[in-house]
Amino acid sequence: MTDRKPRVLVSDALSETAVQIFRDNGVDVDFEPALGKDKDALLAKIADYDGLAIRSATKATEKLIDAATNLKVIGRAGIGVDNVDLKAASRRGIIVMNTPFGNSITTAEHAISLMMAVARQIPAADGSTQAGKWEKSRFMGVELTGKTLGLIGAGNIGSIVADRAQGMKMRVIAYDPYLSPERAEYLGIEKVELEDLFPRADFITLHTPLTDKTRGIIGTAALAQMKDGVRIINCARGGLIDEEALAAALDSGKVAGAGIDVFEVEPATNSPLFGKPNVVCTPHLGAATTEAQENVALQVAEQMSAYLTRGAVTNALNMPSISAEEAPRLTPFVTLADTLGSFVGQVTESAIKEVEILFDGHVSEMNTKALSSAVLAGLLRTQVADVNMVSAPVMAAERGVKLTEMTRAKSGVFDGYIQIKVVTDNMTRTVAGTVFSDGKPRFIQIKGINMEAEAGKYMLYTTNADAPGIVGKVGMVFGEAGINIANFYLGRDEAGGQAISLVELDHPVSAEFLEHLMESTDIDTAKALEFAV
Numbered sequence: 001m002t003d004r005k006p007r008v009l010v011s012d013a014l015s016e017t018a019v020q021i022f023r024d025n026g027v028d029v030d031f032e033p034a035l036g037k038d039k040d041a042l043l044a045k046i047a048d049y050d051g052l053a054i055r056s057a058t059k060a061t062e063k064l065i066d067a068a069t070n071l072k073v074i075g076r077a078g079i080g081v082d083n084v085d086l087k088a089a090s091r092r093g094i095i096v097m098n099t100p101f102g103n104s105i106t107t108a109e110h111a112i113s114l115m116m117a118v119a120r121q122i123p124a125a126d127g128s129t130q131a132g133k134w135e136k137s138r139f140m141g142v143e144l145t146g147k148t149l150g151l152i153g154a155g156n157i158g159s160i161v162a163d164r165a166q167g168m169k170m171r172v173i174a175y176d177p178y179l180s181p182e183r184a185e186y187l188g189i190e191k192v193e194l195e196d197l198f199p200r201a202d203f204i205t206l207h208t209p210l211t212d213k214t215r216g217i218i219g220t221a222a223l224a225q226m227k228d229g230v231r232i233i234n235c236a237r238g239g240l241i242d243e244e245a246l247a248a249a250l251d252s253g254k255v256a257g258a259g260i261d262v263f264e265v266e267p268a269t270n271s272p273l274f275g276k277p278n279v280v281c282t283p284h285l286g287a288a289t290t291e292a293q294e295n296v297a298l299q300v301a302e303q304m305s306a307y308l309t310r311g312a313v314t315n316a317l318n319m320p321s322i323s324a325e326e327a328p329r330l331t332p333f334v335t336l337a338d339t340l341g342s343f344v345g346q347v348t349e350s351a352i353k354e355v356e357i358l359f360d361g362h363v364s365e366m367n368t369k370a371l372s373s374a375v376l377a378g379l380l381r382t383q384v385a386d387v388n389m390v391s392a393p394v395m396a397a398e399r400g401v402k403l404t405e406m407t408r409a410k411s412g413v414f415d416g417y418i419q420i421k422v423v424t425d426n427m428t429r430t431v432a433g434t435v436f437s438d439g440k441p442r443f444i445q446i447k448g449i450n451m452e453a454e455a456g457k458y459m460l461y462t463t464n465a466d467a468p469g470i471v472g473k474v475g476m477v478f479g480e481a482g483i484n485i486a487n488f489y490l491g492r493d494e495a496g497g498q499a500i501s502l503v504e505l506d507h508p509v510s511a512e513f514l515e516h517l518m519e520s521t522d523i524d525t526a527k528a529l530e531f532a533v
Contacts, residue, residue, distance in 0.1 A: 012053070025305035148202050203233065359408070464500075
């Protein structure tokens with residue numbers, strides 16, 4: 001371990017206040033905003049840093065990530081991470097954070113502004129008036145009051161738009177698969193399916209990420225279902241709307257107007273939507289206010305500092321978030337989860353097909369997603385040396401491992417334990433453990449056999465038939481080899497049945513010694529183990 005401060009490179013324009021936040025939190029920071037546009041210079045320097053703070057200019061490509069041998073976190077001051085290769089970062093175990101809430105109000109206000117500009121044709125009317133014309137009859141608009149607004153996406157930004165629209169006496173309906181009935185009722189909006197939203201909405205605004213499922217969500221088929229004279233606003237992501245299809249609907253009069261802030265290709269220098277009098281276009285200004293730019297810069301600095309100095313994970317896109325408050329309470333159980341996974345990974349020789357994790361008692365109320373990631377990290381460490389909680393879920397999925405997570409109220413003696421069951425082609429194996437008040441992980445069950453064993457750095461796992469004299473023989477072989485036993489833990493399923501042991505050692509043992517141990521005793525299995533405790 002080293003006592004050096006973590007180092008962060010800021011390669012895009014962040015405010016001096018944001019840079020100072022790093023320093024105030026004990027992080028060394030280099031502020032070089034020009035590097036975001038100089039990929040060769042950035043590539044040459046990136047290996048020196050633990051963190052990279054960016055906006056949109058820096059491209060965190062797979063090539064850059066491969067060169068970032070010490071990088072632990074990439075922080076994006078803003079919501080979009082199209083400029084970060086998320087898969088490459090995840091495989092390398094690098095956390096990618098964004099700041100999804102710092103520009104929410106700004107983006108929502110821009111959507112409302114575009115909606116009003118489209119409804120009253122303000123940009124075209126401005127151009128006409130300043131050209132010396134007076135065309136009152138040409139620019140007949142529509143009121144927002146009493147109209148139905150259809151939201152596609154009712155998350156943080158969508159809910160703010162809904163609130164502002166209700167303030168203008170609009171009726172709000174929303175399509176969002178993740179919107180609960182209770183949340184919809186709280187927001188005062190009606191949850192509907194897309195096929196219901198399209199024919200009812202006078203205005204439609206989009207507030208959803210761009211995914212394989214949402215790409216082209218508004219295309220020819222969707223437009224055909226809409227009310228004649230609908231007006232469409234997109235301040236979310238380019239690609240949600242088929243621009244050719246929307247242009248045709250605008251030309252036909254099916255769509256009365258559109259406000260577009262984001263495009264399929266950006267910077268947008270050419271689009272089928274350009275030049276149409278009933279379209280208002282802006283150059284991705286959703287987050288472009290002084291307040292929003294400062295907010296996201298300050299937030300990313302706080303988030304990255306908290307992770308690098310205290311292990312808190314906030315707004316991560318490729319790892320469960322861990323708050324600074326829960327990190328101290330969660331850390332011992334992360335160690336336990338890693339240890340249990342590591343045990344299974346070291347004693348299982350065939351390919352693992354399924355992993356089932358049970359969280360029992362008060363552990364079930366913790367951040368179980370983070371604990372599951374720790375289990376997988378321990379499990380895969382025998383195969384991939386540099387795996388961690390970020391990369392483990394990706395690697396497990398790539399290997400076809402099926403993960404199942406379950407929670408349960410206290411069911412036994414221990415109020416809070418984790419049990420892992422793994423399935424291979426030819427066997428099923430279980431192990432369980434808990435954390436005592438001293439914060440150290442302990443095994444409490446292996447192969448269905450109860451035992452209590454504190455996890456040590458070097459251990460030996462054995463199985464044998466329960467019979468007199470075996471422990472003595474094992475101790476003799478260790479003594480003859482000059483190997484000291486720190487602790488010896490035993491368990492059996494029944495008298496004369498199957499027995500297991502965990503032996504804690506001061507130092508690791510060789511393969512030759514294990515072979516000699518099995519030849520000299522009645523032990524069936526002997527596995528040398530090493531844990532990161």
